[in-house]
Amino acid sequence: MRRLRLGMVGGGNGAFFGAAHRAAAAMTGRFTLVAGALSSDPERARDSGRDLGLAPERCYTNFADMAGREAARDGIDLVAIVTPNHLHAPAARAFLSAGINILCDKPLTATLPEALALEQAAAQSPSLFGVTYTNAGFDMLREARAMVAAGEIGAVRMVRVVFPQEWLATAAEATGNKQAEWRTDPAKSGAGSLGDIGTHAFHLAEFVTGLTATEISAEVDTFVPGRRVDDNVTAKLRFAGGAKGLLWISQVAIGETNGLAIDVHGDRGSLSWSVASANTLSFAPLNDRRRVIDRASHGTAVKGLMPPGHAQGFVEALARLYLDMAEQIEARRDGRAPAADALLLPGIADGVRGLRFVEAALRSGATDGRWTEI
């Protein structure tokens, strides 16, 4: 089976996310990296490309060039966009125009209007479009989704999702921290914690339950003096069908490097998962004992990339999304339907939904927590 040809926008030398994406792609055994606009700095773009073994003529310094020339030579099968948020929209638009499949980091864009425009452009392009909500690649979250879908916890009553982090507990953006700088700059990141981690949390709530969150009542705070974006959000949610939810995201939660966790309570059972124990899922059935479900063991529905007992970490989760995209690309090429689980790859609609969540949370926060349609 011919390997798919991968290109990358962003992710030059020293960028962790670029390296993680390349490892994830490699882990699937389905992609070869062949082109890149790895940096807007020509020297860094060239050096990064050389170090990665790219042909010099496929080391671009801007994504528009790359999209045009790769399309012209029947080049890459997929482009991964791993730039800061504000560049997602223009980069994605270029590759949509070129008819090249896209895997784009989240949040989809910095603002909702951009996202909606991009969604329209995508509707008119033949390109497949995936969004790397990486957590959707954890086997045990897919297991949770499958269990909810199979009715194992009955009708959902409550969803609780939290994503606390500590890294912006003080004014890190004033101390030269580059990540902190662009992520707290409204021009580059859109919203603050809402865009950066809120979109992850919100996606998970809908991904696991299969439900649509219809309304939000949010309290949007900025606790660090001088910060220009939100850094702590508490919210109630209402879901279609009557389930209720609570959401907490924070980037000022001291003691948490990554506290992502979700639990879902239904009328016949409950499920809970946290990234700190990513390889297990807890399941409590009505009137019975709680189960601890180990990844890839004892009747799990999800067939992942890894055997039981080998910890699935960040890169392995991301690899799952690359595998889904490979399957989608190959299925289309071969004129067949993709395997069902490949459709769990978050798509552009999920990306847009993240921006709708951000916008609704901000509006609710600005109106004293009024219930606001998402």
Place this chain on the structure above:
Amino acid sequence: MRRLRLGMVGGGNGAFFGAAHRAAAAMTGRFTLVAGALSSDPERARDSGRDLGLAPERCYTNFADMAGREAARDGIDLVAIVTPNHLHAPAARAFLSAGINILCDKPLTATLPEALALEQAAAQSPSLFGVTYTNAGFDMLREARAMVAAGEIGAVRMVRVVFPQEWLATAAEATGNKQAEWRTDPAKSGAGSLGDIGTHAFHLAEFVTGLTATEISAEVDTFVPGRRVDDNVTAKLRFAGGAKGLLWISQVAIGETNGLAIDVHGDRGSLSWSVASANTLSFAPLNDRRRVIDRASHGTAVKGLMPPGHAQGFVEALARLYLDMAEQIEARRDGRAPAADALLLPGIADGVRGLRFVEAALRSGATDGRWTEI
């Protein structure tokens, strides 16, 4: 030191809470049980009293008699009221009139007007008045409170408290379960989950932080068809000084026998505790490693009843409240100020506050979650 004489209203043979109260009192080494209105059924009252070694003439069948006659004979130093909620108010009123000190189960009363009336009566009585929010007796929650008060986590930003239970996940009240029957009967319990466990959760939020919750925006649900009281509540809180909060209580949370947990985030650190690990407290200071604090070890401020390594459970926590009350009684008798930590015993104001919380949550819930003053 003469032991204090204890009386009890409710708690006849077979009642777990009565036995737990007696064990807790015994553990302090400060009380002897000498009188009781242990049941309204004369035979059960007499048999229970005999089995507990009470003199027959001090086995009463109603609390009014007991209050009057014990006061007349200079009898008991303290009465413990462990009846269903709707009897708290009349029983407490009888002992207030008699000038006898009171330790009353929570919620203080079934309704806010009753609570306010009782508070007025207490203000005109010489009786000391404690309310058994039992969790306030866990050493590590007192440690948490002391640490917040000492500034170890700085200014509080966020408080999160949850109290999920599973025991009413189905219509247990329709199956002959006596506990379920009275606790879901508005006439006997007042509110449902709000009164039963919400008051615990709310008290803890204020107890640990030392802050006053000023407003609530609540979503009050009844998920089990036919149930006459609330069984699941999600709420945002605002505290004086700007801290924000989230609260979740549920009696339909399958998999949880008792999921009480709290975490508090400040601008210099955070604390978290759960009843499942009641003997440790987790403390994360800013820019430093998380600490796990073991009960009674390594510089803890709280001096409890038990040495390190011996698990403090429910009865040991309750014993702490009896110890506080013994200290308050003896201090008053001896004309001295009680030890400071004895004042951590929740009092009638805390009891009233619980009912204010219930009433504000219900009002907010009835107005689409409008922020409502507590």
Place this chain on the structure above:
Amino acid sequence: MRRLRLGMVGGGNGAFFGAAHRAAAAMTGRFTLVAGALSSDPERARDSGRDLGLAPERCYTNFADMAGREAARDGIDLVAIVTPNHLHAPAARAFLSAGINILCDKPLTATLPEALALEQAAAQSPSLFGVTYTNAGFDMLREARAMVAAGEIGAVRMVRVVFPQEWLATAAEATGNKQAEWRTDPAKSGAGSLGDIGTHAFHLAEFVTGLTATEISAEVDTFVPGRRVDDNVTAKLRFAGGAKGLLWISQVAIGETNGLAIDVHGDRGSLSWSVASANTLSFAPLNDRRRVIDRASHGTAVKGLMPPGHAQGFVEALARLYLDMAEQIEARRDGRAPAADALLLPGIADGVRGLRFVEAALRSGATDGRWTEI
């Protein structure tokens, strides 16, 4: 039902274990404390008795007097012996002679010869005899035992038990710590960690599995310079029927206030428990998902003193042993067989077995770990 009359040897004012025993007895609702030799210091004995509400003529200053005079007046139904180890044997002997039932702290005696002599004396006395291996009162350890007995994990292959503590990690006995002084004094404690916590660990291994440990290969160490007793022991065990075991006890394990834990692996499943999560038991059946079993919930076999969701701590576990003893006493009085679970109260044979374990471990340690019969 008349309450049983309890006496106590040791446990004067300020002694935690005495207070814990009294609270445990009270929790059962079956005992009234009426007599005591609470201290060998006459003044302290008298003051302690008065504070506990004992009649002055039943406050003794030595246990021999107490045994004789209580027997003469048809006094107490049970004596609890809560002295330092080296006094267990003479005190127990006095009450055996008087025909009074005994509940004795562990280790049964300081040395094996004493234990064997006591066992002989017990065989010739009508007294019932219990030994307070307190952990045997935790509901979930009884649940574990019942599950093994019912074949739920099949034939046992492996048993692992650990009991690490930190409190003697340095030479605490040289700093005026009274507990450390007598517990590291061979004349008062017999062995060191072997007697103090090793007997607990060894009892648990046999209690949960129902198997007899036949041989031990031990490494007995004293890590703290100048200490006169062992403070760290590692050992392999062999059980009748072919199961194997590992045991580690330590009083120099920094970071552990009480790390007691056991796991048992069979050919159809495994069980694990630790005192840090005393209210749950983990059960992994063959080819199926691990279960977390909550105390008193969802089909547990053990009916404890407490409802689900209320944490069973140290005193509640001890109360279970008092309840067992009450049942044994009443059954004998009434001429009926005691309830089966009351027989789980460790008896004198279990006490002797603890000393055999200590002696075998010391002999194995002295012969370079030779497999030694227990």
Place this chain on the structure above:
Amino acid sequence: MRRLRLGMVGGGNGAFFGAAHRAAAAMTGRFTLVAGALSSDPERARDSGRDLGLAPERCYTNFADMAGREAARDGIDLVAIVTPNHLHAPAARAFLSAGINILCDKPLTATLPEALALEQAAAQSPSLFGVTYTNAGFDMLREARAMVAAGEIGAVRMVRVVFPQEWLATAAEATGNKQAEWRTDPAKSGAGSLGDIGTHAFHLAEFVTGLTATEISAEVDTFVPGRRVDDNVTAKLRFAGGAKGLLWISQVAIGETNGLAIDVHGDRGSLSWSVASANTLSFAPLNDRRRVIDRASHGTAVKGLMPPGHAQGFVEALARLYLDMAEQIEARRDGRAPAADALLLPGIADGVRGLRFVEAALRSGATDGRWTEI
């Protein structure tokens, strides 16, 4: 920086470990796969190579050819050997002869004589030699090692390491499970659990403490009837300098997919780690509160490949070993000393030591657990 050229022996299509090795290599950004003897089946070798993008002339069907021809063309910088155990020795020998650097799966060989012979061969070859004890790539185990070396827990007293698994709890080798077949075939795997997971556990004990285990007293069992290799081993260890140890490995431990864990107790503190919480390390200093150390946070010494909050799983740990090897190769090429942490890559001496452990354990087991020199 030119990327290093990687070859692989074993790891054809469908082999998880081959894919994991390739992802790990990719994650470092330092290697490009250019050659392979991916299978001894010519068709599978060719197809696998094609799918991985190898040139047809560099898809070999035996490792001897590959070693010779790659050496001749100045081909690969490193070969990864990921075959079953019994092929490690001949494959490694071929590449040693060719002067090609080697990264070899563990155990180094199936038997100790093979290992010793290979060690001699390596001593006469210019090749660098690494052994993929993958756990040595977990950041927090490196942190633990660094902390012990820095004296943070003082002199080591006790080491405890366990590695339980469940996958051979029944006779899986009789049911067509390929992994089970070769791993329980003495001709292919050498020892059973000792070689497969015992070598991991033993390496970790020495790796973290920096101590040499001098003697072992082992009980070697085969619990599954008909099995030809050991499946459960319990052992005591003695370390140079006086520390003691306990080791348990099992492949019949129901409920454990991978229970690898280690704790080390010293006279000034203790450390504990388990693969289930691979991204944290627990550290308890003497007379102070336990710390939970998060990967890549708050003063950790180890600089890993990944930022804080992103879970390091199996592939990320393996990537660390590839990074170490890249650094060693480049340092030699550039005539400089490698960065110190690159030397943490386990080498051939560690591989030999694993076989010595296996052999000593078997000898001790065969002599009733006699203390046996390792």
